[in-house]
Amino acid sequence: MLHLIDSLHLNTPNVICVAVLEAEDGTLVMIDCGPEIVFANTIKGLRQRGLPPEKVGHLLVTHIHLDHNGGAWRWQKEFGTTVHVHPAGAPHMVNPAKLVASATRIYGERMAELWGEIQPLPESSVAVTTDNQEIQISNLQLKVIETPGHAQHHNAYWFEAERILFAGDVAVVAIGNGPVVPPCPPPDIHLETWHQSIKRVRALNPAQLLLTHFGLRQNPEAHLQELESRLENWADWMKLRLLEGKSEEQIIPQFQQLTEDELRAAGVTQPDLADYEQADPAAMSVTGLSRYWRKYHPEAIGEK
Structure with missing residues (x-):
């Protein structure tokens, strides 16, 4: 079962969506946990749905940007969550110094206000993904789809049983029924690669796209165009x-x-x-x- 939690980033709705799949054995699989500053809000959202936070056994990282997964360390520290991440992103979760420096150049003095605390993950808690890898968790199967362009270390996750693609930022931002806008952050946005990733998304023929910013989109082809x-x-x-x-x-x-x-x-x-x-x-x-x-x-x- 799919649960969508509005993490209320900066007490604002419809900015960062945390997706959670509930497996038959009770294990919870989270796709993008958001920054550490929304940890308490996400815990509250889980409990409101009758979902025990300690059951969050796996976190699937679409990419390591702080708005998507800056809080990964907190889930691992509190609940022993295994963090699945692209091989180019994994070193920066174990040692986030370069990630923090890059983000600080953009956000400056607002770093703590926007993202909260940032700490390294133990290397033993990180599961490095491979393209087309099938991740099996109880009855749930998700396929890793490498989708660089917005970031070189970007994965999407294909949930074929429901034909949902957990798209991270490869399919970018659309709030409510509003227009589609593409965040283009430094340092490694690459437009030609991004267009190739969009072709790969299109080839899956998803019924729905799940966007971290924000929620489910029902008409993927129009969205991608x-x-x-x-x-x-x-x-x-x-x-x-x-x-x-x-x-x-x-x-x-x-x-x-x-x-x-x-x-x-x-x-x-x-x-x-x-x-x-x-x-x-x-x-x-x-x-x-x-x-x-x-x-x-x-x-x-x-x-x-």
Whole structure:
């Protein structure tokens, strides 16, 4: 049985969804636990559904970004949870120093406010995944689908019994019935790889996509088409700004206006505008897209 828990990040609904599968033997399988700061809220959500937190035996990590799995260490420490993670992400969960440094460059003094505490996982608690691996937990079977692009260490998890893909951020952000927006964080967003991952998602023909930001989406093909279109449009828009010689500091307010205009045109109003910004900060995507062009296609923006 699938349970969806709103972790109420910063006391805001519809930003970070924690998905939990309940196996026949009572084991709970969590997909993306969120940051440590929502640990207590998630515990409360489990208990409200009659689910004992100590039964969370497995955590399937889509990727190691702090909004998705910064709290993994807490579940392992409190309940001995086994943490399943992509091989490129595993070292950073055992030693999160580089992960913390990278996030601090984006969030600065807000790190503790946004994510809570960050601690290393014992190496013995980490189960490194492989592509197409079948993870069997009691009656539940989930297949690892490597889906890089948003991050090189990204997995999705295919629950074929219900034709649900736990998509993490490969299928990005959509709040309520709102539009699809792609978070583009540094350091390793790669658009060509992301499009290949979208093709792989499409080939599964899922009935539903489960998004960490936020919840189940019932029309995967329309969702993926909108994602691909906006990803390309945002990348092209950023390329033009860089060709104009503008700095990231100059681009950020323009990009914030662009995204707000797009959201409003799609019918999004407050407080959902703020929820989108919380789930997908404009400054983060500006930095990520700028880095993408400078690292992979400098000639396209007039750089050597």
